Amino acid sequence: MNSRTFQQLLDQKTKPIGSLGGLEELAVRVASVTNDTRPGTLSASLTIFAADHGIAEEGVSAFPQEVTGQMVSNFLAEGAAANAIAGELGIPVAVVDCGVKDVLVSREDLINMRLGAGTANSAQGPAMSQEVAAKAISQGQSYGRSLTSKIVCFGEMGIANTSSATLLANKLSGILIADLIGRGTGVDDAGLKHKKSVLERAAARTGRLAPIDALAEVGGFEIGTMAGAMIGACASNKVVVVDGFIATAASALARALAPGCEASMIYAHRSAEQGHTAMLEWLKAKPLLDLQMRLGEGTGALLAVPIIRASVSLFGMASFTDARVSGRSADK
Ligand SMILES: O=C(O)c1ccc[n+]([C@@H]2O[C@H](COP(=O)([O-])O)[C@@H](O)[C@H]2O)c1
Numbered sequence: 359m360n361s362r363t364f365q366q367l368l369d370q371k372t373k374p375i376g377s378l379g380g381l382e383e384l385a386v387r388v389a390s391v392t393n394d395t396r397p398g399t400l401s402a403s404l405t406i407f408a409a410d411h412g413i414a415e416e417g418v419s420a421f422p423q424e425v426t427g428q429m430v431s432n433f434l435a436e437g438a439a440a441n442a443i444a445g446e447l448g449i450p451v452a453v454v455d456c457g458v459k460d461v462l463v464s465r466e467d468l469i470n471m472r473l474g475a476g477t478a479n480s481a482q483g484p485a486m487s488q489e490v491a492a493k494a495i496s497q498g499q500s501y502g503r504s505l506t507s508k509i510v511c512f513g514e515m516g517i518a519n520t521s522s523a524t525l526l527a528n529k530l531s532g533i534l535i536a537d538l539i540g541r542g543t544g545v546d547d548a549g550l551k552h553k554k555s556v557l558e559r560a561a562a563r564t565g566r567l568a569p570i571d572a573l574a575e576v577g578g579f580e581i582g583t584m585a586g587a588m589i590g591a592c593a594s595n596k597v598v599v600v601d602g603f604i605a606t607a608a609s610a611l612a613r614a615l616a617p618g619c620e621a622s623m624i625y626a627h628r629s630a631e632q633g634h635t636a637m638l639e640w641l642k643a644k645p646l647l648d649l650q651m652r653l654g655e656g657t658g659a660l661l662a663v664p665i666i667r668a669s670v671s672l673f674g675m676a677s678f679t680d681a682r683v684s685g686r687s688a689d690k
Pocket residue numbers: 418419420421514515516517518519520521541542543544545601602603604605629630631634651652653654655
């Protein structure tokens with residue numbers, strides 16, 4: 359069935375046409391991806407991709423690099439915000455090590471997709487080789503295809519990854535660093551000024567770049583792997599829920615590499631990270647929520663899951679004929 363047919367199904371339900379606004383649009387989009395209108399069948403999962411970023415050594419984050427590995431342990435111990443929200447919603451969480459510098463845990467529930475001990479500093483040279491960039495995409499693709507849930511939420515963890523995401527978005531879109539940059543974990547005014555000068559220097563090393571070259575130049579490992587996972591999930595009829603600023607940069611990379619995959623992507627929220635609005639506008643993406651969140655980890659994506667499920671529940675409504683409810687007097 360195509361989206362027109364799904365909309366026609368909704369138009370027969372006991373409500374004025376279009377009265378559920380964006381929820382109807384969402385229902386039609388989701389049904390077009392999964393080809394399934396049965397309410398209650400949309401299983402969901404969250405994957406958190408983690409990695410370190412060499413550009414952290416330039417002092418572009420409010421937090422030290424070791425926090426990435428420490429938060430990975432926290433995710434596995436179910437102590438982070440993503441765990442709290444996922445627990446409340448009954449959504450399982452998987453954690454993928456794409457290249458954390460100091461791995462503090464060796465546990466079988468930490469998925470190993472390590473591409474190195476953090477990327478190289480992209481203010482000085484390429485973050486990774488072209489081969490590693492291609493591997494990030496391909497390992498992500500296999501992972502995205504292998505997921506069994508219908509709604510896949512993708513989150514990330516990586517100190518300094520707002521810098522990598524800013525550079526990646528700049529290389530892919532040409533939007534100025536000044537319009538993409540934000541405070542990340544919370545740098546102060548002086549920190550933001552410093553971050554801007556570091557990122558402008560890093561961006562000036564190269565011109566506009568093709569997608570894989572952009573990933574190789576600016577990183578990061580978790581962003582590339584997430585982009586691959588988005589491509590793999592979209593290609594296997596799953597609904598991809600995009601989280602905040604960094605995940606949106608990954609989605610831009612996925613869209614550049616696999617045009618058309620945006621049809622399967624739902625943008626969960628507008629992050630408070632300053633440059634997210636510019637990125638969403640460039641991608642013509644309409645986020646569902648705006649709660650001024652800027653944590654990452656997939657927290658925004660998780661919150662979109664009940665809305666997505668509620669949208670599909672509309673296909674279970676009675677039609678005017680089934681419920682013997684009179685249609686519009688104007689149509690009589
Ligand atoms: O998702 C977002 O919009 C978002 C915005 C700002 C920060 N973050 C998170 O904060 C970390 C990156 O911030 P920073 O300042 O170290 O670049 C990383 O772990 C992200 O998950 C996430």
